[in-house]
Amino acid sequence: MPIIEVTSLDHPGVEVYSTLTEAQLRNRLEPDKGIFIAESPKVIHVALDAGYEPLSLLCERRHITGDAASLIERCGDIPVYTGERDLLASLTGYTLTRGVLCAMRRPTPPAVADVCRVAQRIVVIDGVTDTTNIGAIFRSAAALGIDAVLLTPTSCDPLNRRAVRVSMGSVFLVPWAWVEGEVTPTLNALGFKTAAMALSDNSIPLDDPVLKEIPRLAVIMGTEGDGLSHEVITSADHIVRIPMQHGVDSLNVAAASAVAFWELRKKR
Numbered sequence: 001m002p003i004i005e006v007t008s009l010d011h012p013g014v015e016v017y018s019t020l021t022e023a024q025l026r027n028r029l030e031p032d033k034g035i036f037i038a039e040s041p042k043v044i045h046v047a048l049d050a051g052y053e054p055l056s057l058l059c060e061r062r063h064i065t066g067d068a069a070s071l072i073e074r075c076g077d078i079p080v081y082t083g084e085r086d087l088l089a090s091l092t093g094y095t096l097t098r099g100v101l102c103a104m105r106r107p108t109p110p111a112v113a114d115v116c117r118v119a120q121r122i123v124v125i126d127g128v129t130d131t132t133n134i135g136a137i138f139r140s141a142a143a144l145g146i147d148a149v150l151l152t153p154t155s156c157d158p159l160n161r162r163a164v165r166v167s168m169g170s171v172f173l174v175p176w177a178w179v180e181g182e183v184t185p186t187l188n189a190l191g192f193k194t195a196a197m198a199l200s201d202n203s204i205p206l207d208d209p210v211l212k213e214i215p216r217l218a219v220i221m222g223t224e225g226d227g228l229s230h231e232v233i234t235s236a237d238h239i240v241r242i243p244m245q246h247g248v249d250s251l252n253v254a255a256a257s258a259v260a261f262w263e264l265r266k267k268r
Contacts, residue, residue: 003064006083014081016103017058026106026157034106036159038169041067044102045074046169053105054078060085060099068100075102106159112150115175116190119147120266124183124194124220126228127154128253134158135166136254137221142170144261149176150218152183184235187218196220196236197260198228199249203239206263211238219260224253 006014016035026034035055038044048054048071056079059068064082072080085099116122123146128134134156141149149158156163158171179186184194193214204210211217220236222228233239242251242259251259 002077003080003082006058006081006087011081013056013079014058016056017081017101026159035103036106036164037161038102038104039100039161039165041071041100043164043169044071044100047102047104047172048074050172052107052172055103055105056081058082058088058101058103060088063099066099071100071102110175110177112177112179112186113190115148115150115177116187116192119175120216121146121261121264122148122150122187122192122218123257123261124150124152124179124187124218125155126152126183126220126232127223127226128221129154129156129223131156131160131162132166133224133252133254134160135163135168135171137257138163138167138170138174138176140254140258140261142167142173144258145265146174146261147266149174150179150183151176152179182235183218183220183232184237188237190216192216192218193237194218194220194235195238195240195264196228196233197222197241197256198233198239199241200233200239203241206240206242206260208240211240211264217264219257219264221253221257221260224250 017037038047054075057068057071057075058081061082061084064072123141125137138149138158151158158176164171187194193216195211195217197220220228220232242256
């Protein structure tokens with residue numbers, strides 16, 4: 001594997017780590033050429049275990065024989081860019097987490113029907129644009145038995161660098177897809193009932209027994225502030241609220257998702 005010393009901020013080959021925006025990395029015009037960045041050895045190992053293709057590594061020189069050694073061994077004949085800590089921090093805009101980044105090939109997005117084929121519990125993320133929340137929802141989904149994640153086009157990309165980091169690699173563990181159009185009719189056609197998480201006078205509590213008896217359930221989570229749209233709420237099969245105390249009206253969407261996933265988990 002070639003070890004390439006980075007000596008300046010415009011060194012050839014490192015633009016994917018520095019000058020390219022998330023949109024440019026995603027490359028919507030040519031999806032088959034899309035790239036994303038995974039950060040930290042643990043997260044990169046999870047991605048490799050899941051079959052994602054590495055394109056290059058960027059790490060501090062001291063990590064070549066340290067934290068990055070096992071990654072270098074696994075990744076085959078790809079470039080390994082290295083340099084001093086301060087230079088790499090200037091290049092990427094922040095100090096690297098444990099000193100390692102990996103540029104990876106973005107996979108072709110699967111179809112909704114494919115990721116939902118054998119699923120019993122899924123979550124639909126509708127209009128959530130905060131990368132931290134996306135990462136946290138994926139981490140809870142992986143930990144608490146959610147079989148698949150669907151995202152509307154107005155939601156943040158799960159392969160955004162920060163979302164990947166916050167998820168601790170969970171975005172590589174749970175199947176996910178983009179869902180277009182009306183959510184409830186699409187999922188009803190696949191055999192799911194939908195539960196929209198919303199504050200509404202006609203909502204039922206999260207622990208209502210009727211929800212646990214549904215064999216295939218999709219939980220729809222909206223963004224903080226505006227929440228789900230009126231159209232999404234009224235079209236859902238059920239409107240669901242988390243009972244609150246002390247006058248608190250809602251939870252952060254990431255916290256609410258974890259509560260909902262645990263309560264509505266599939267029967268073992």
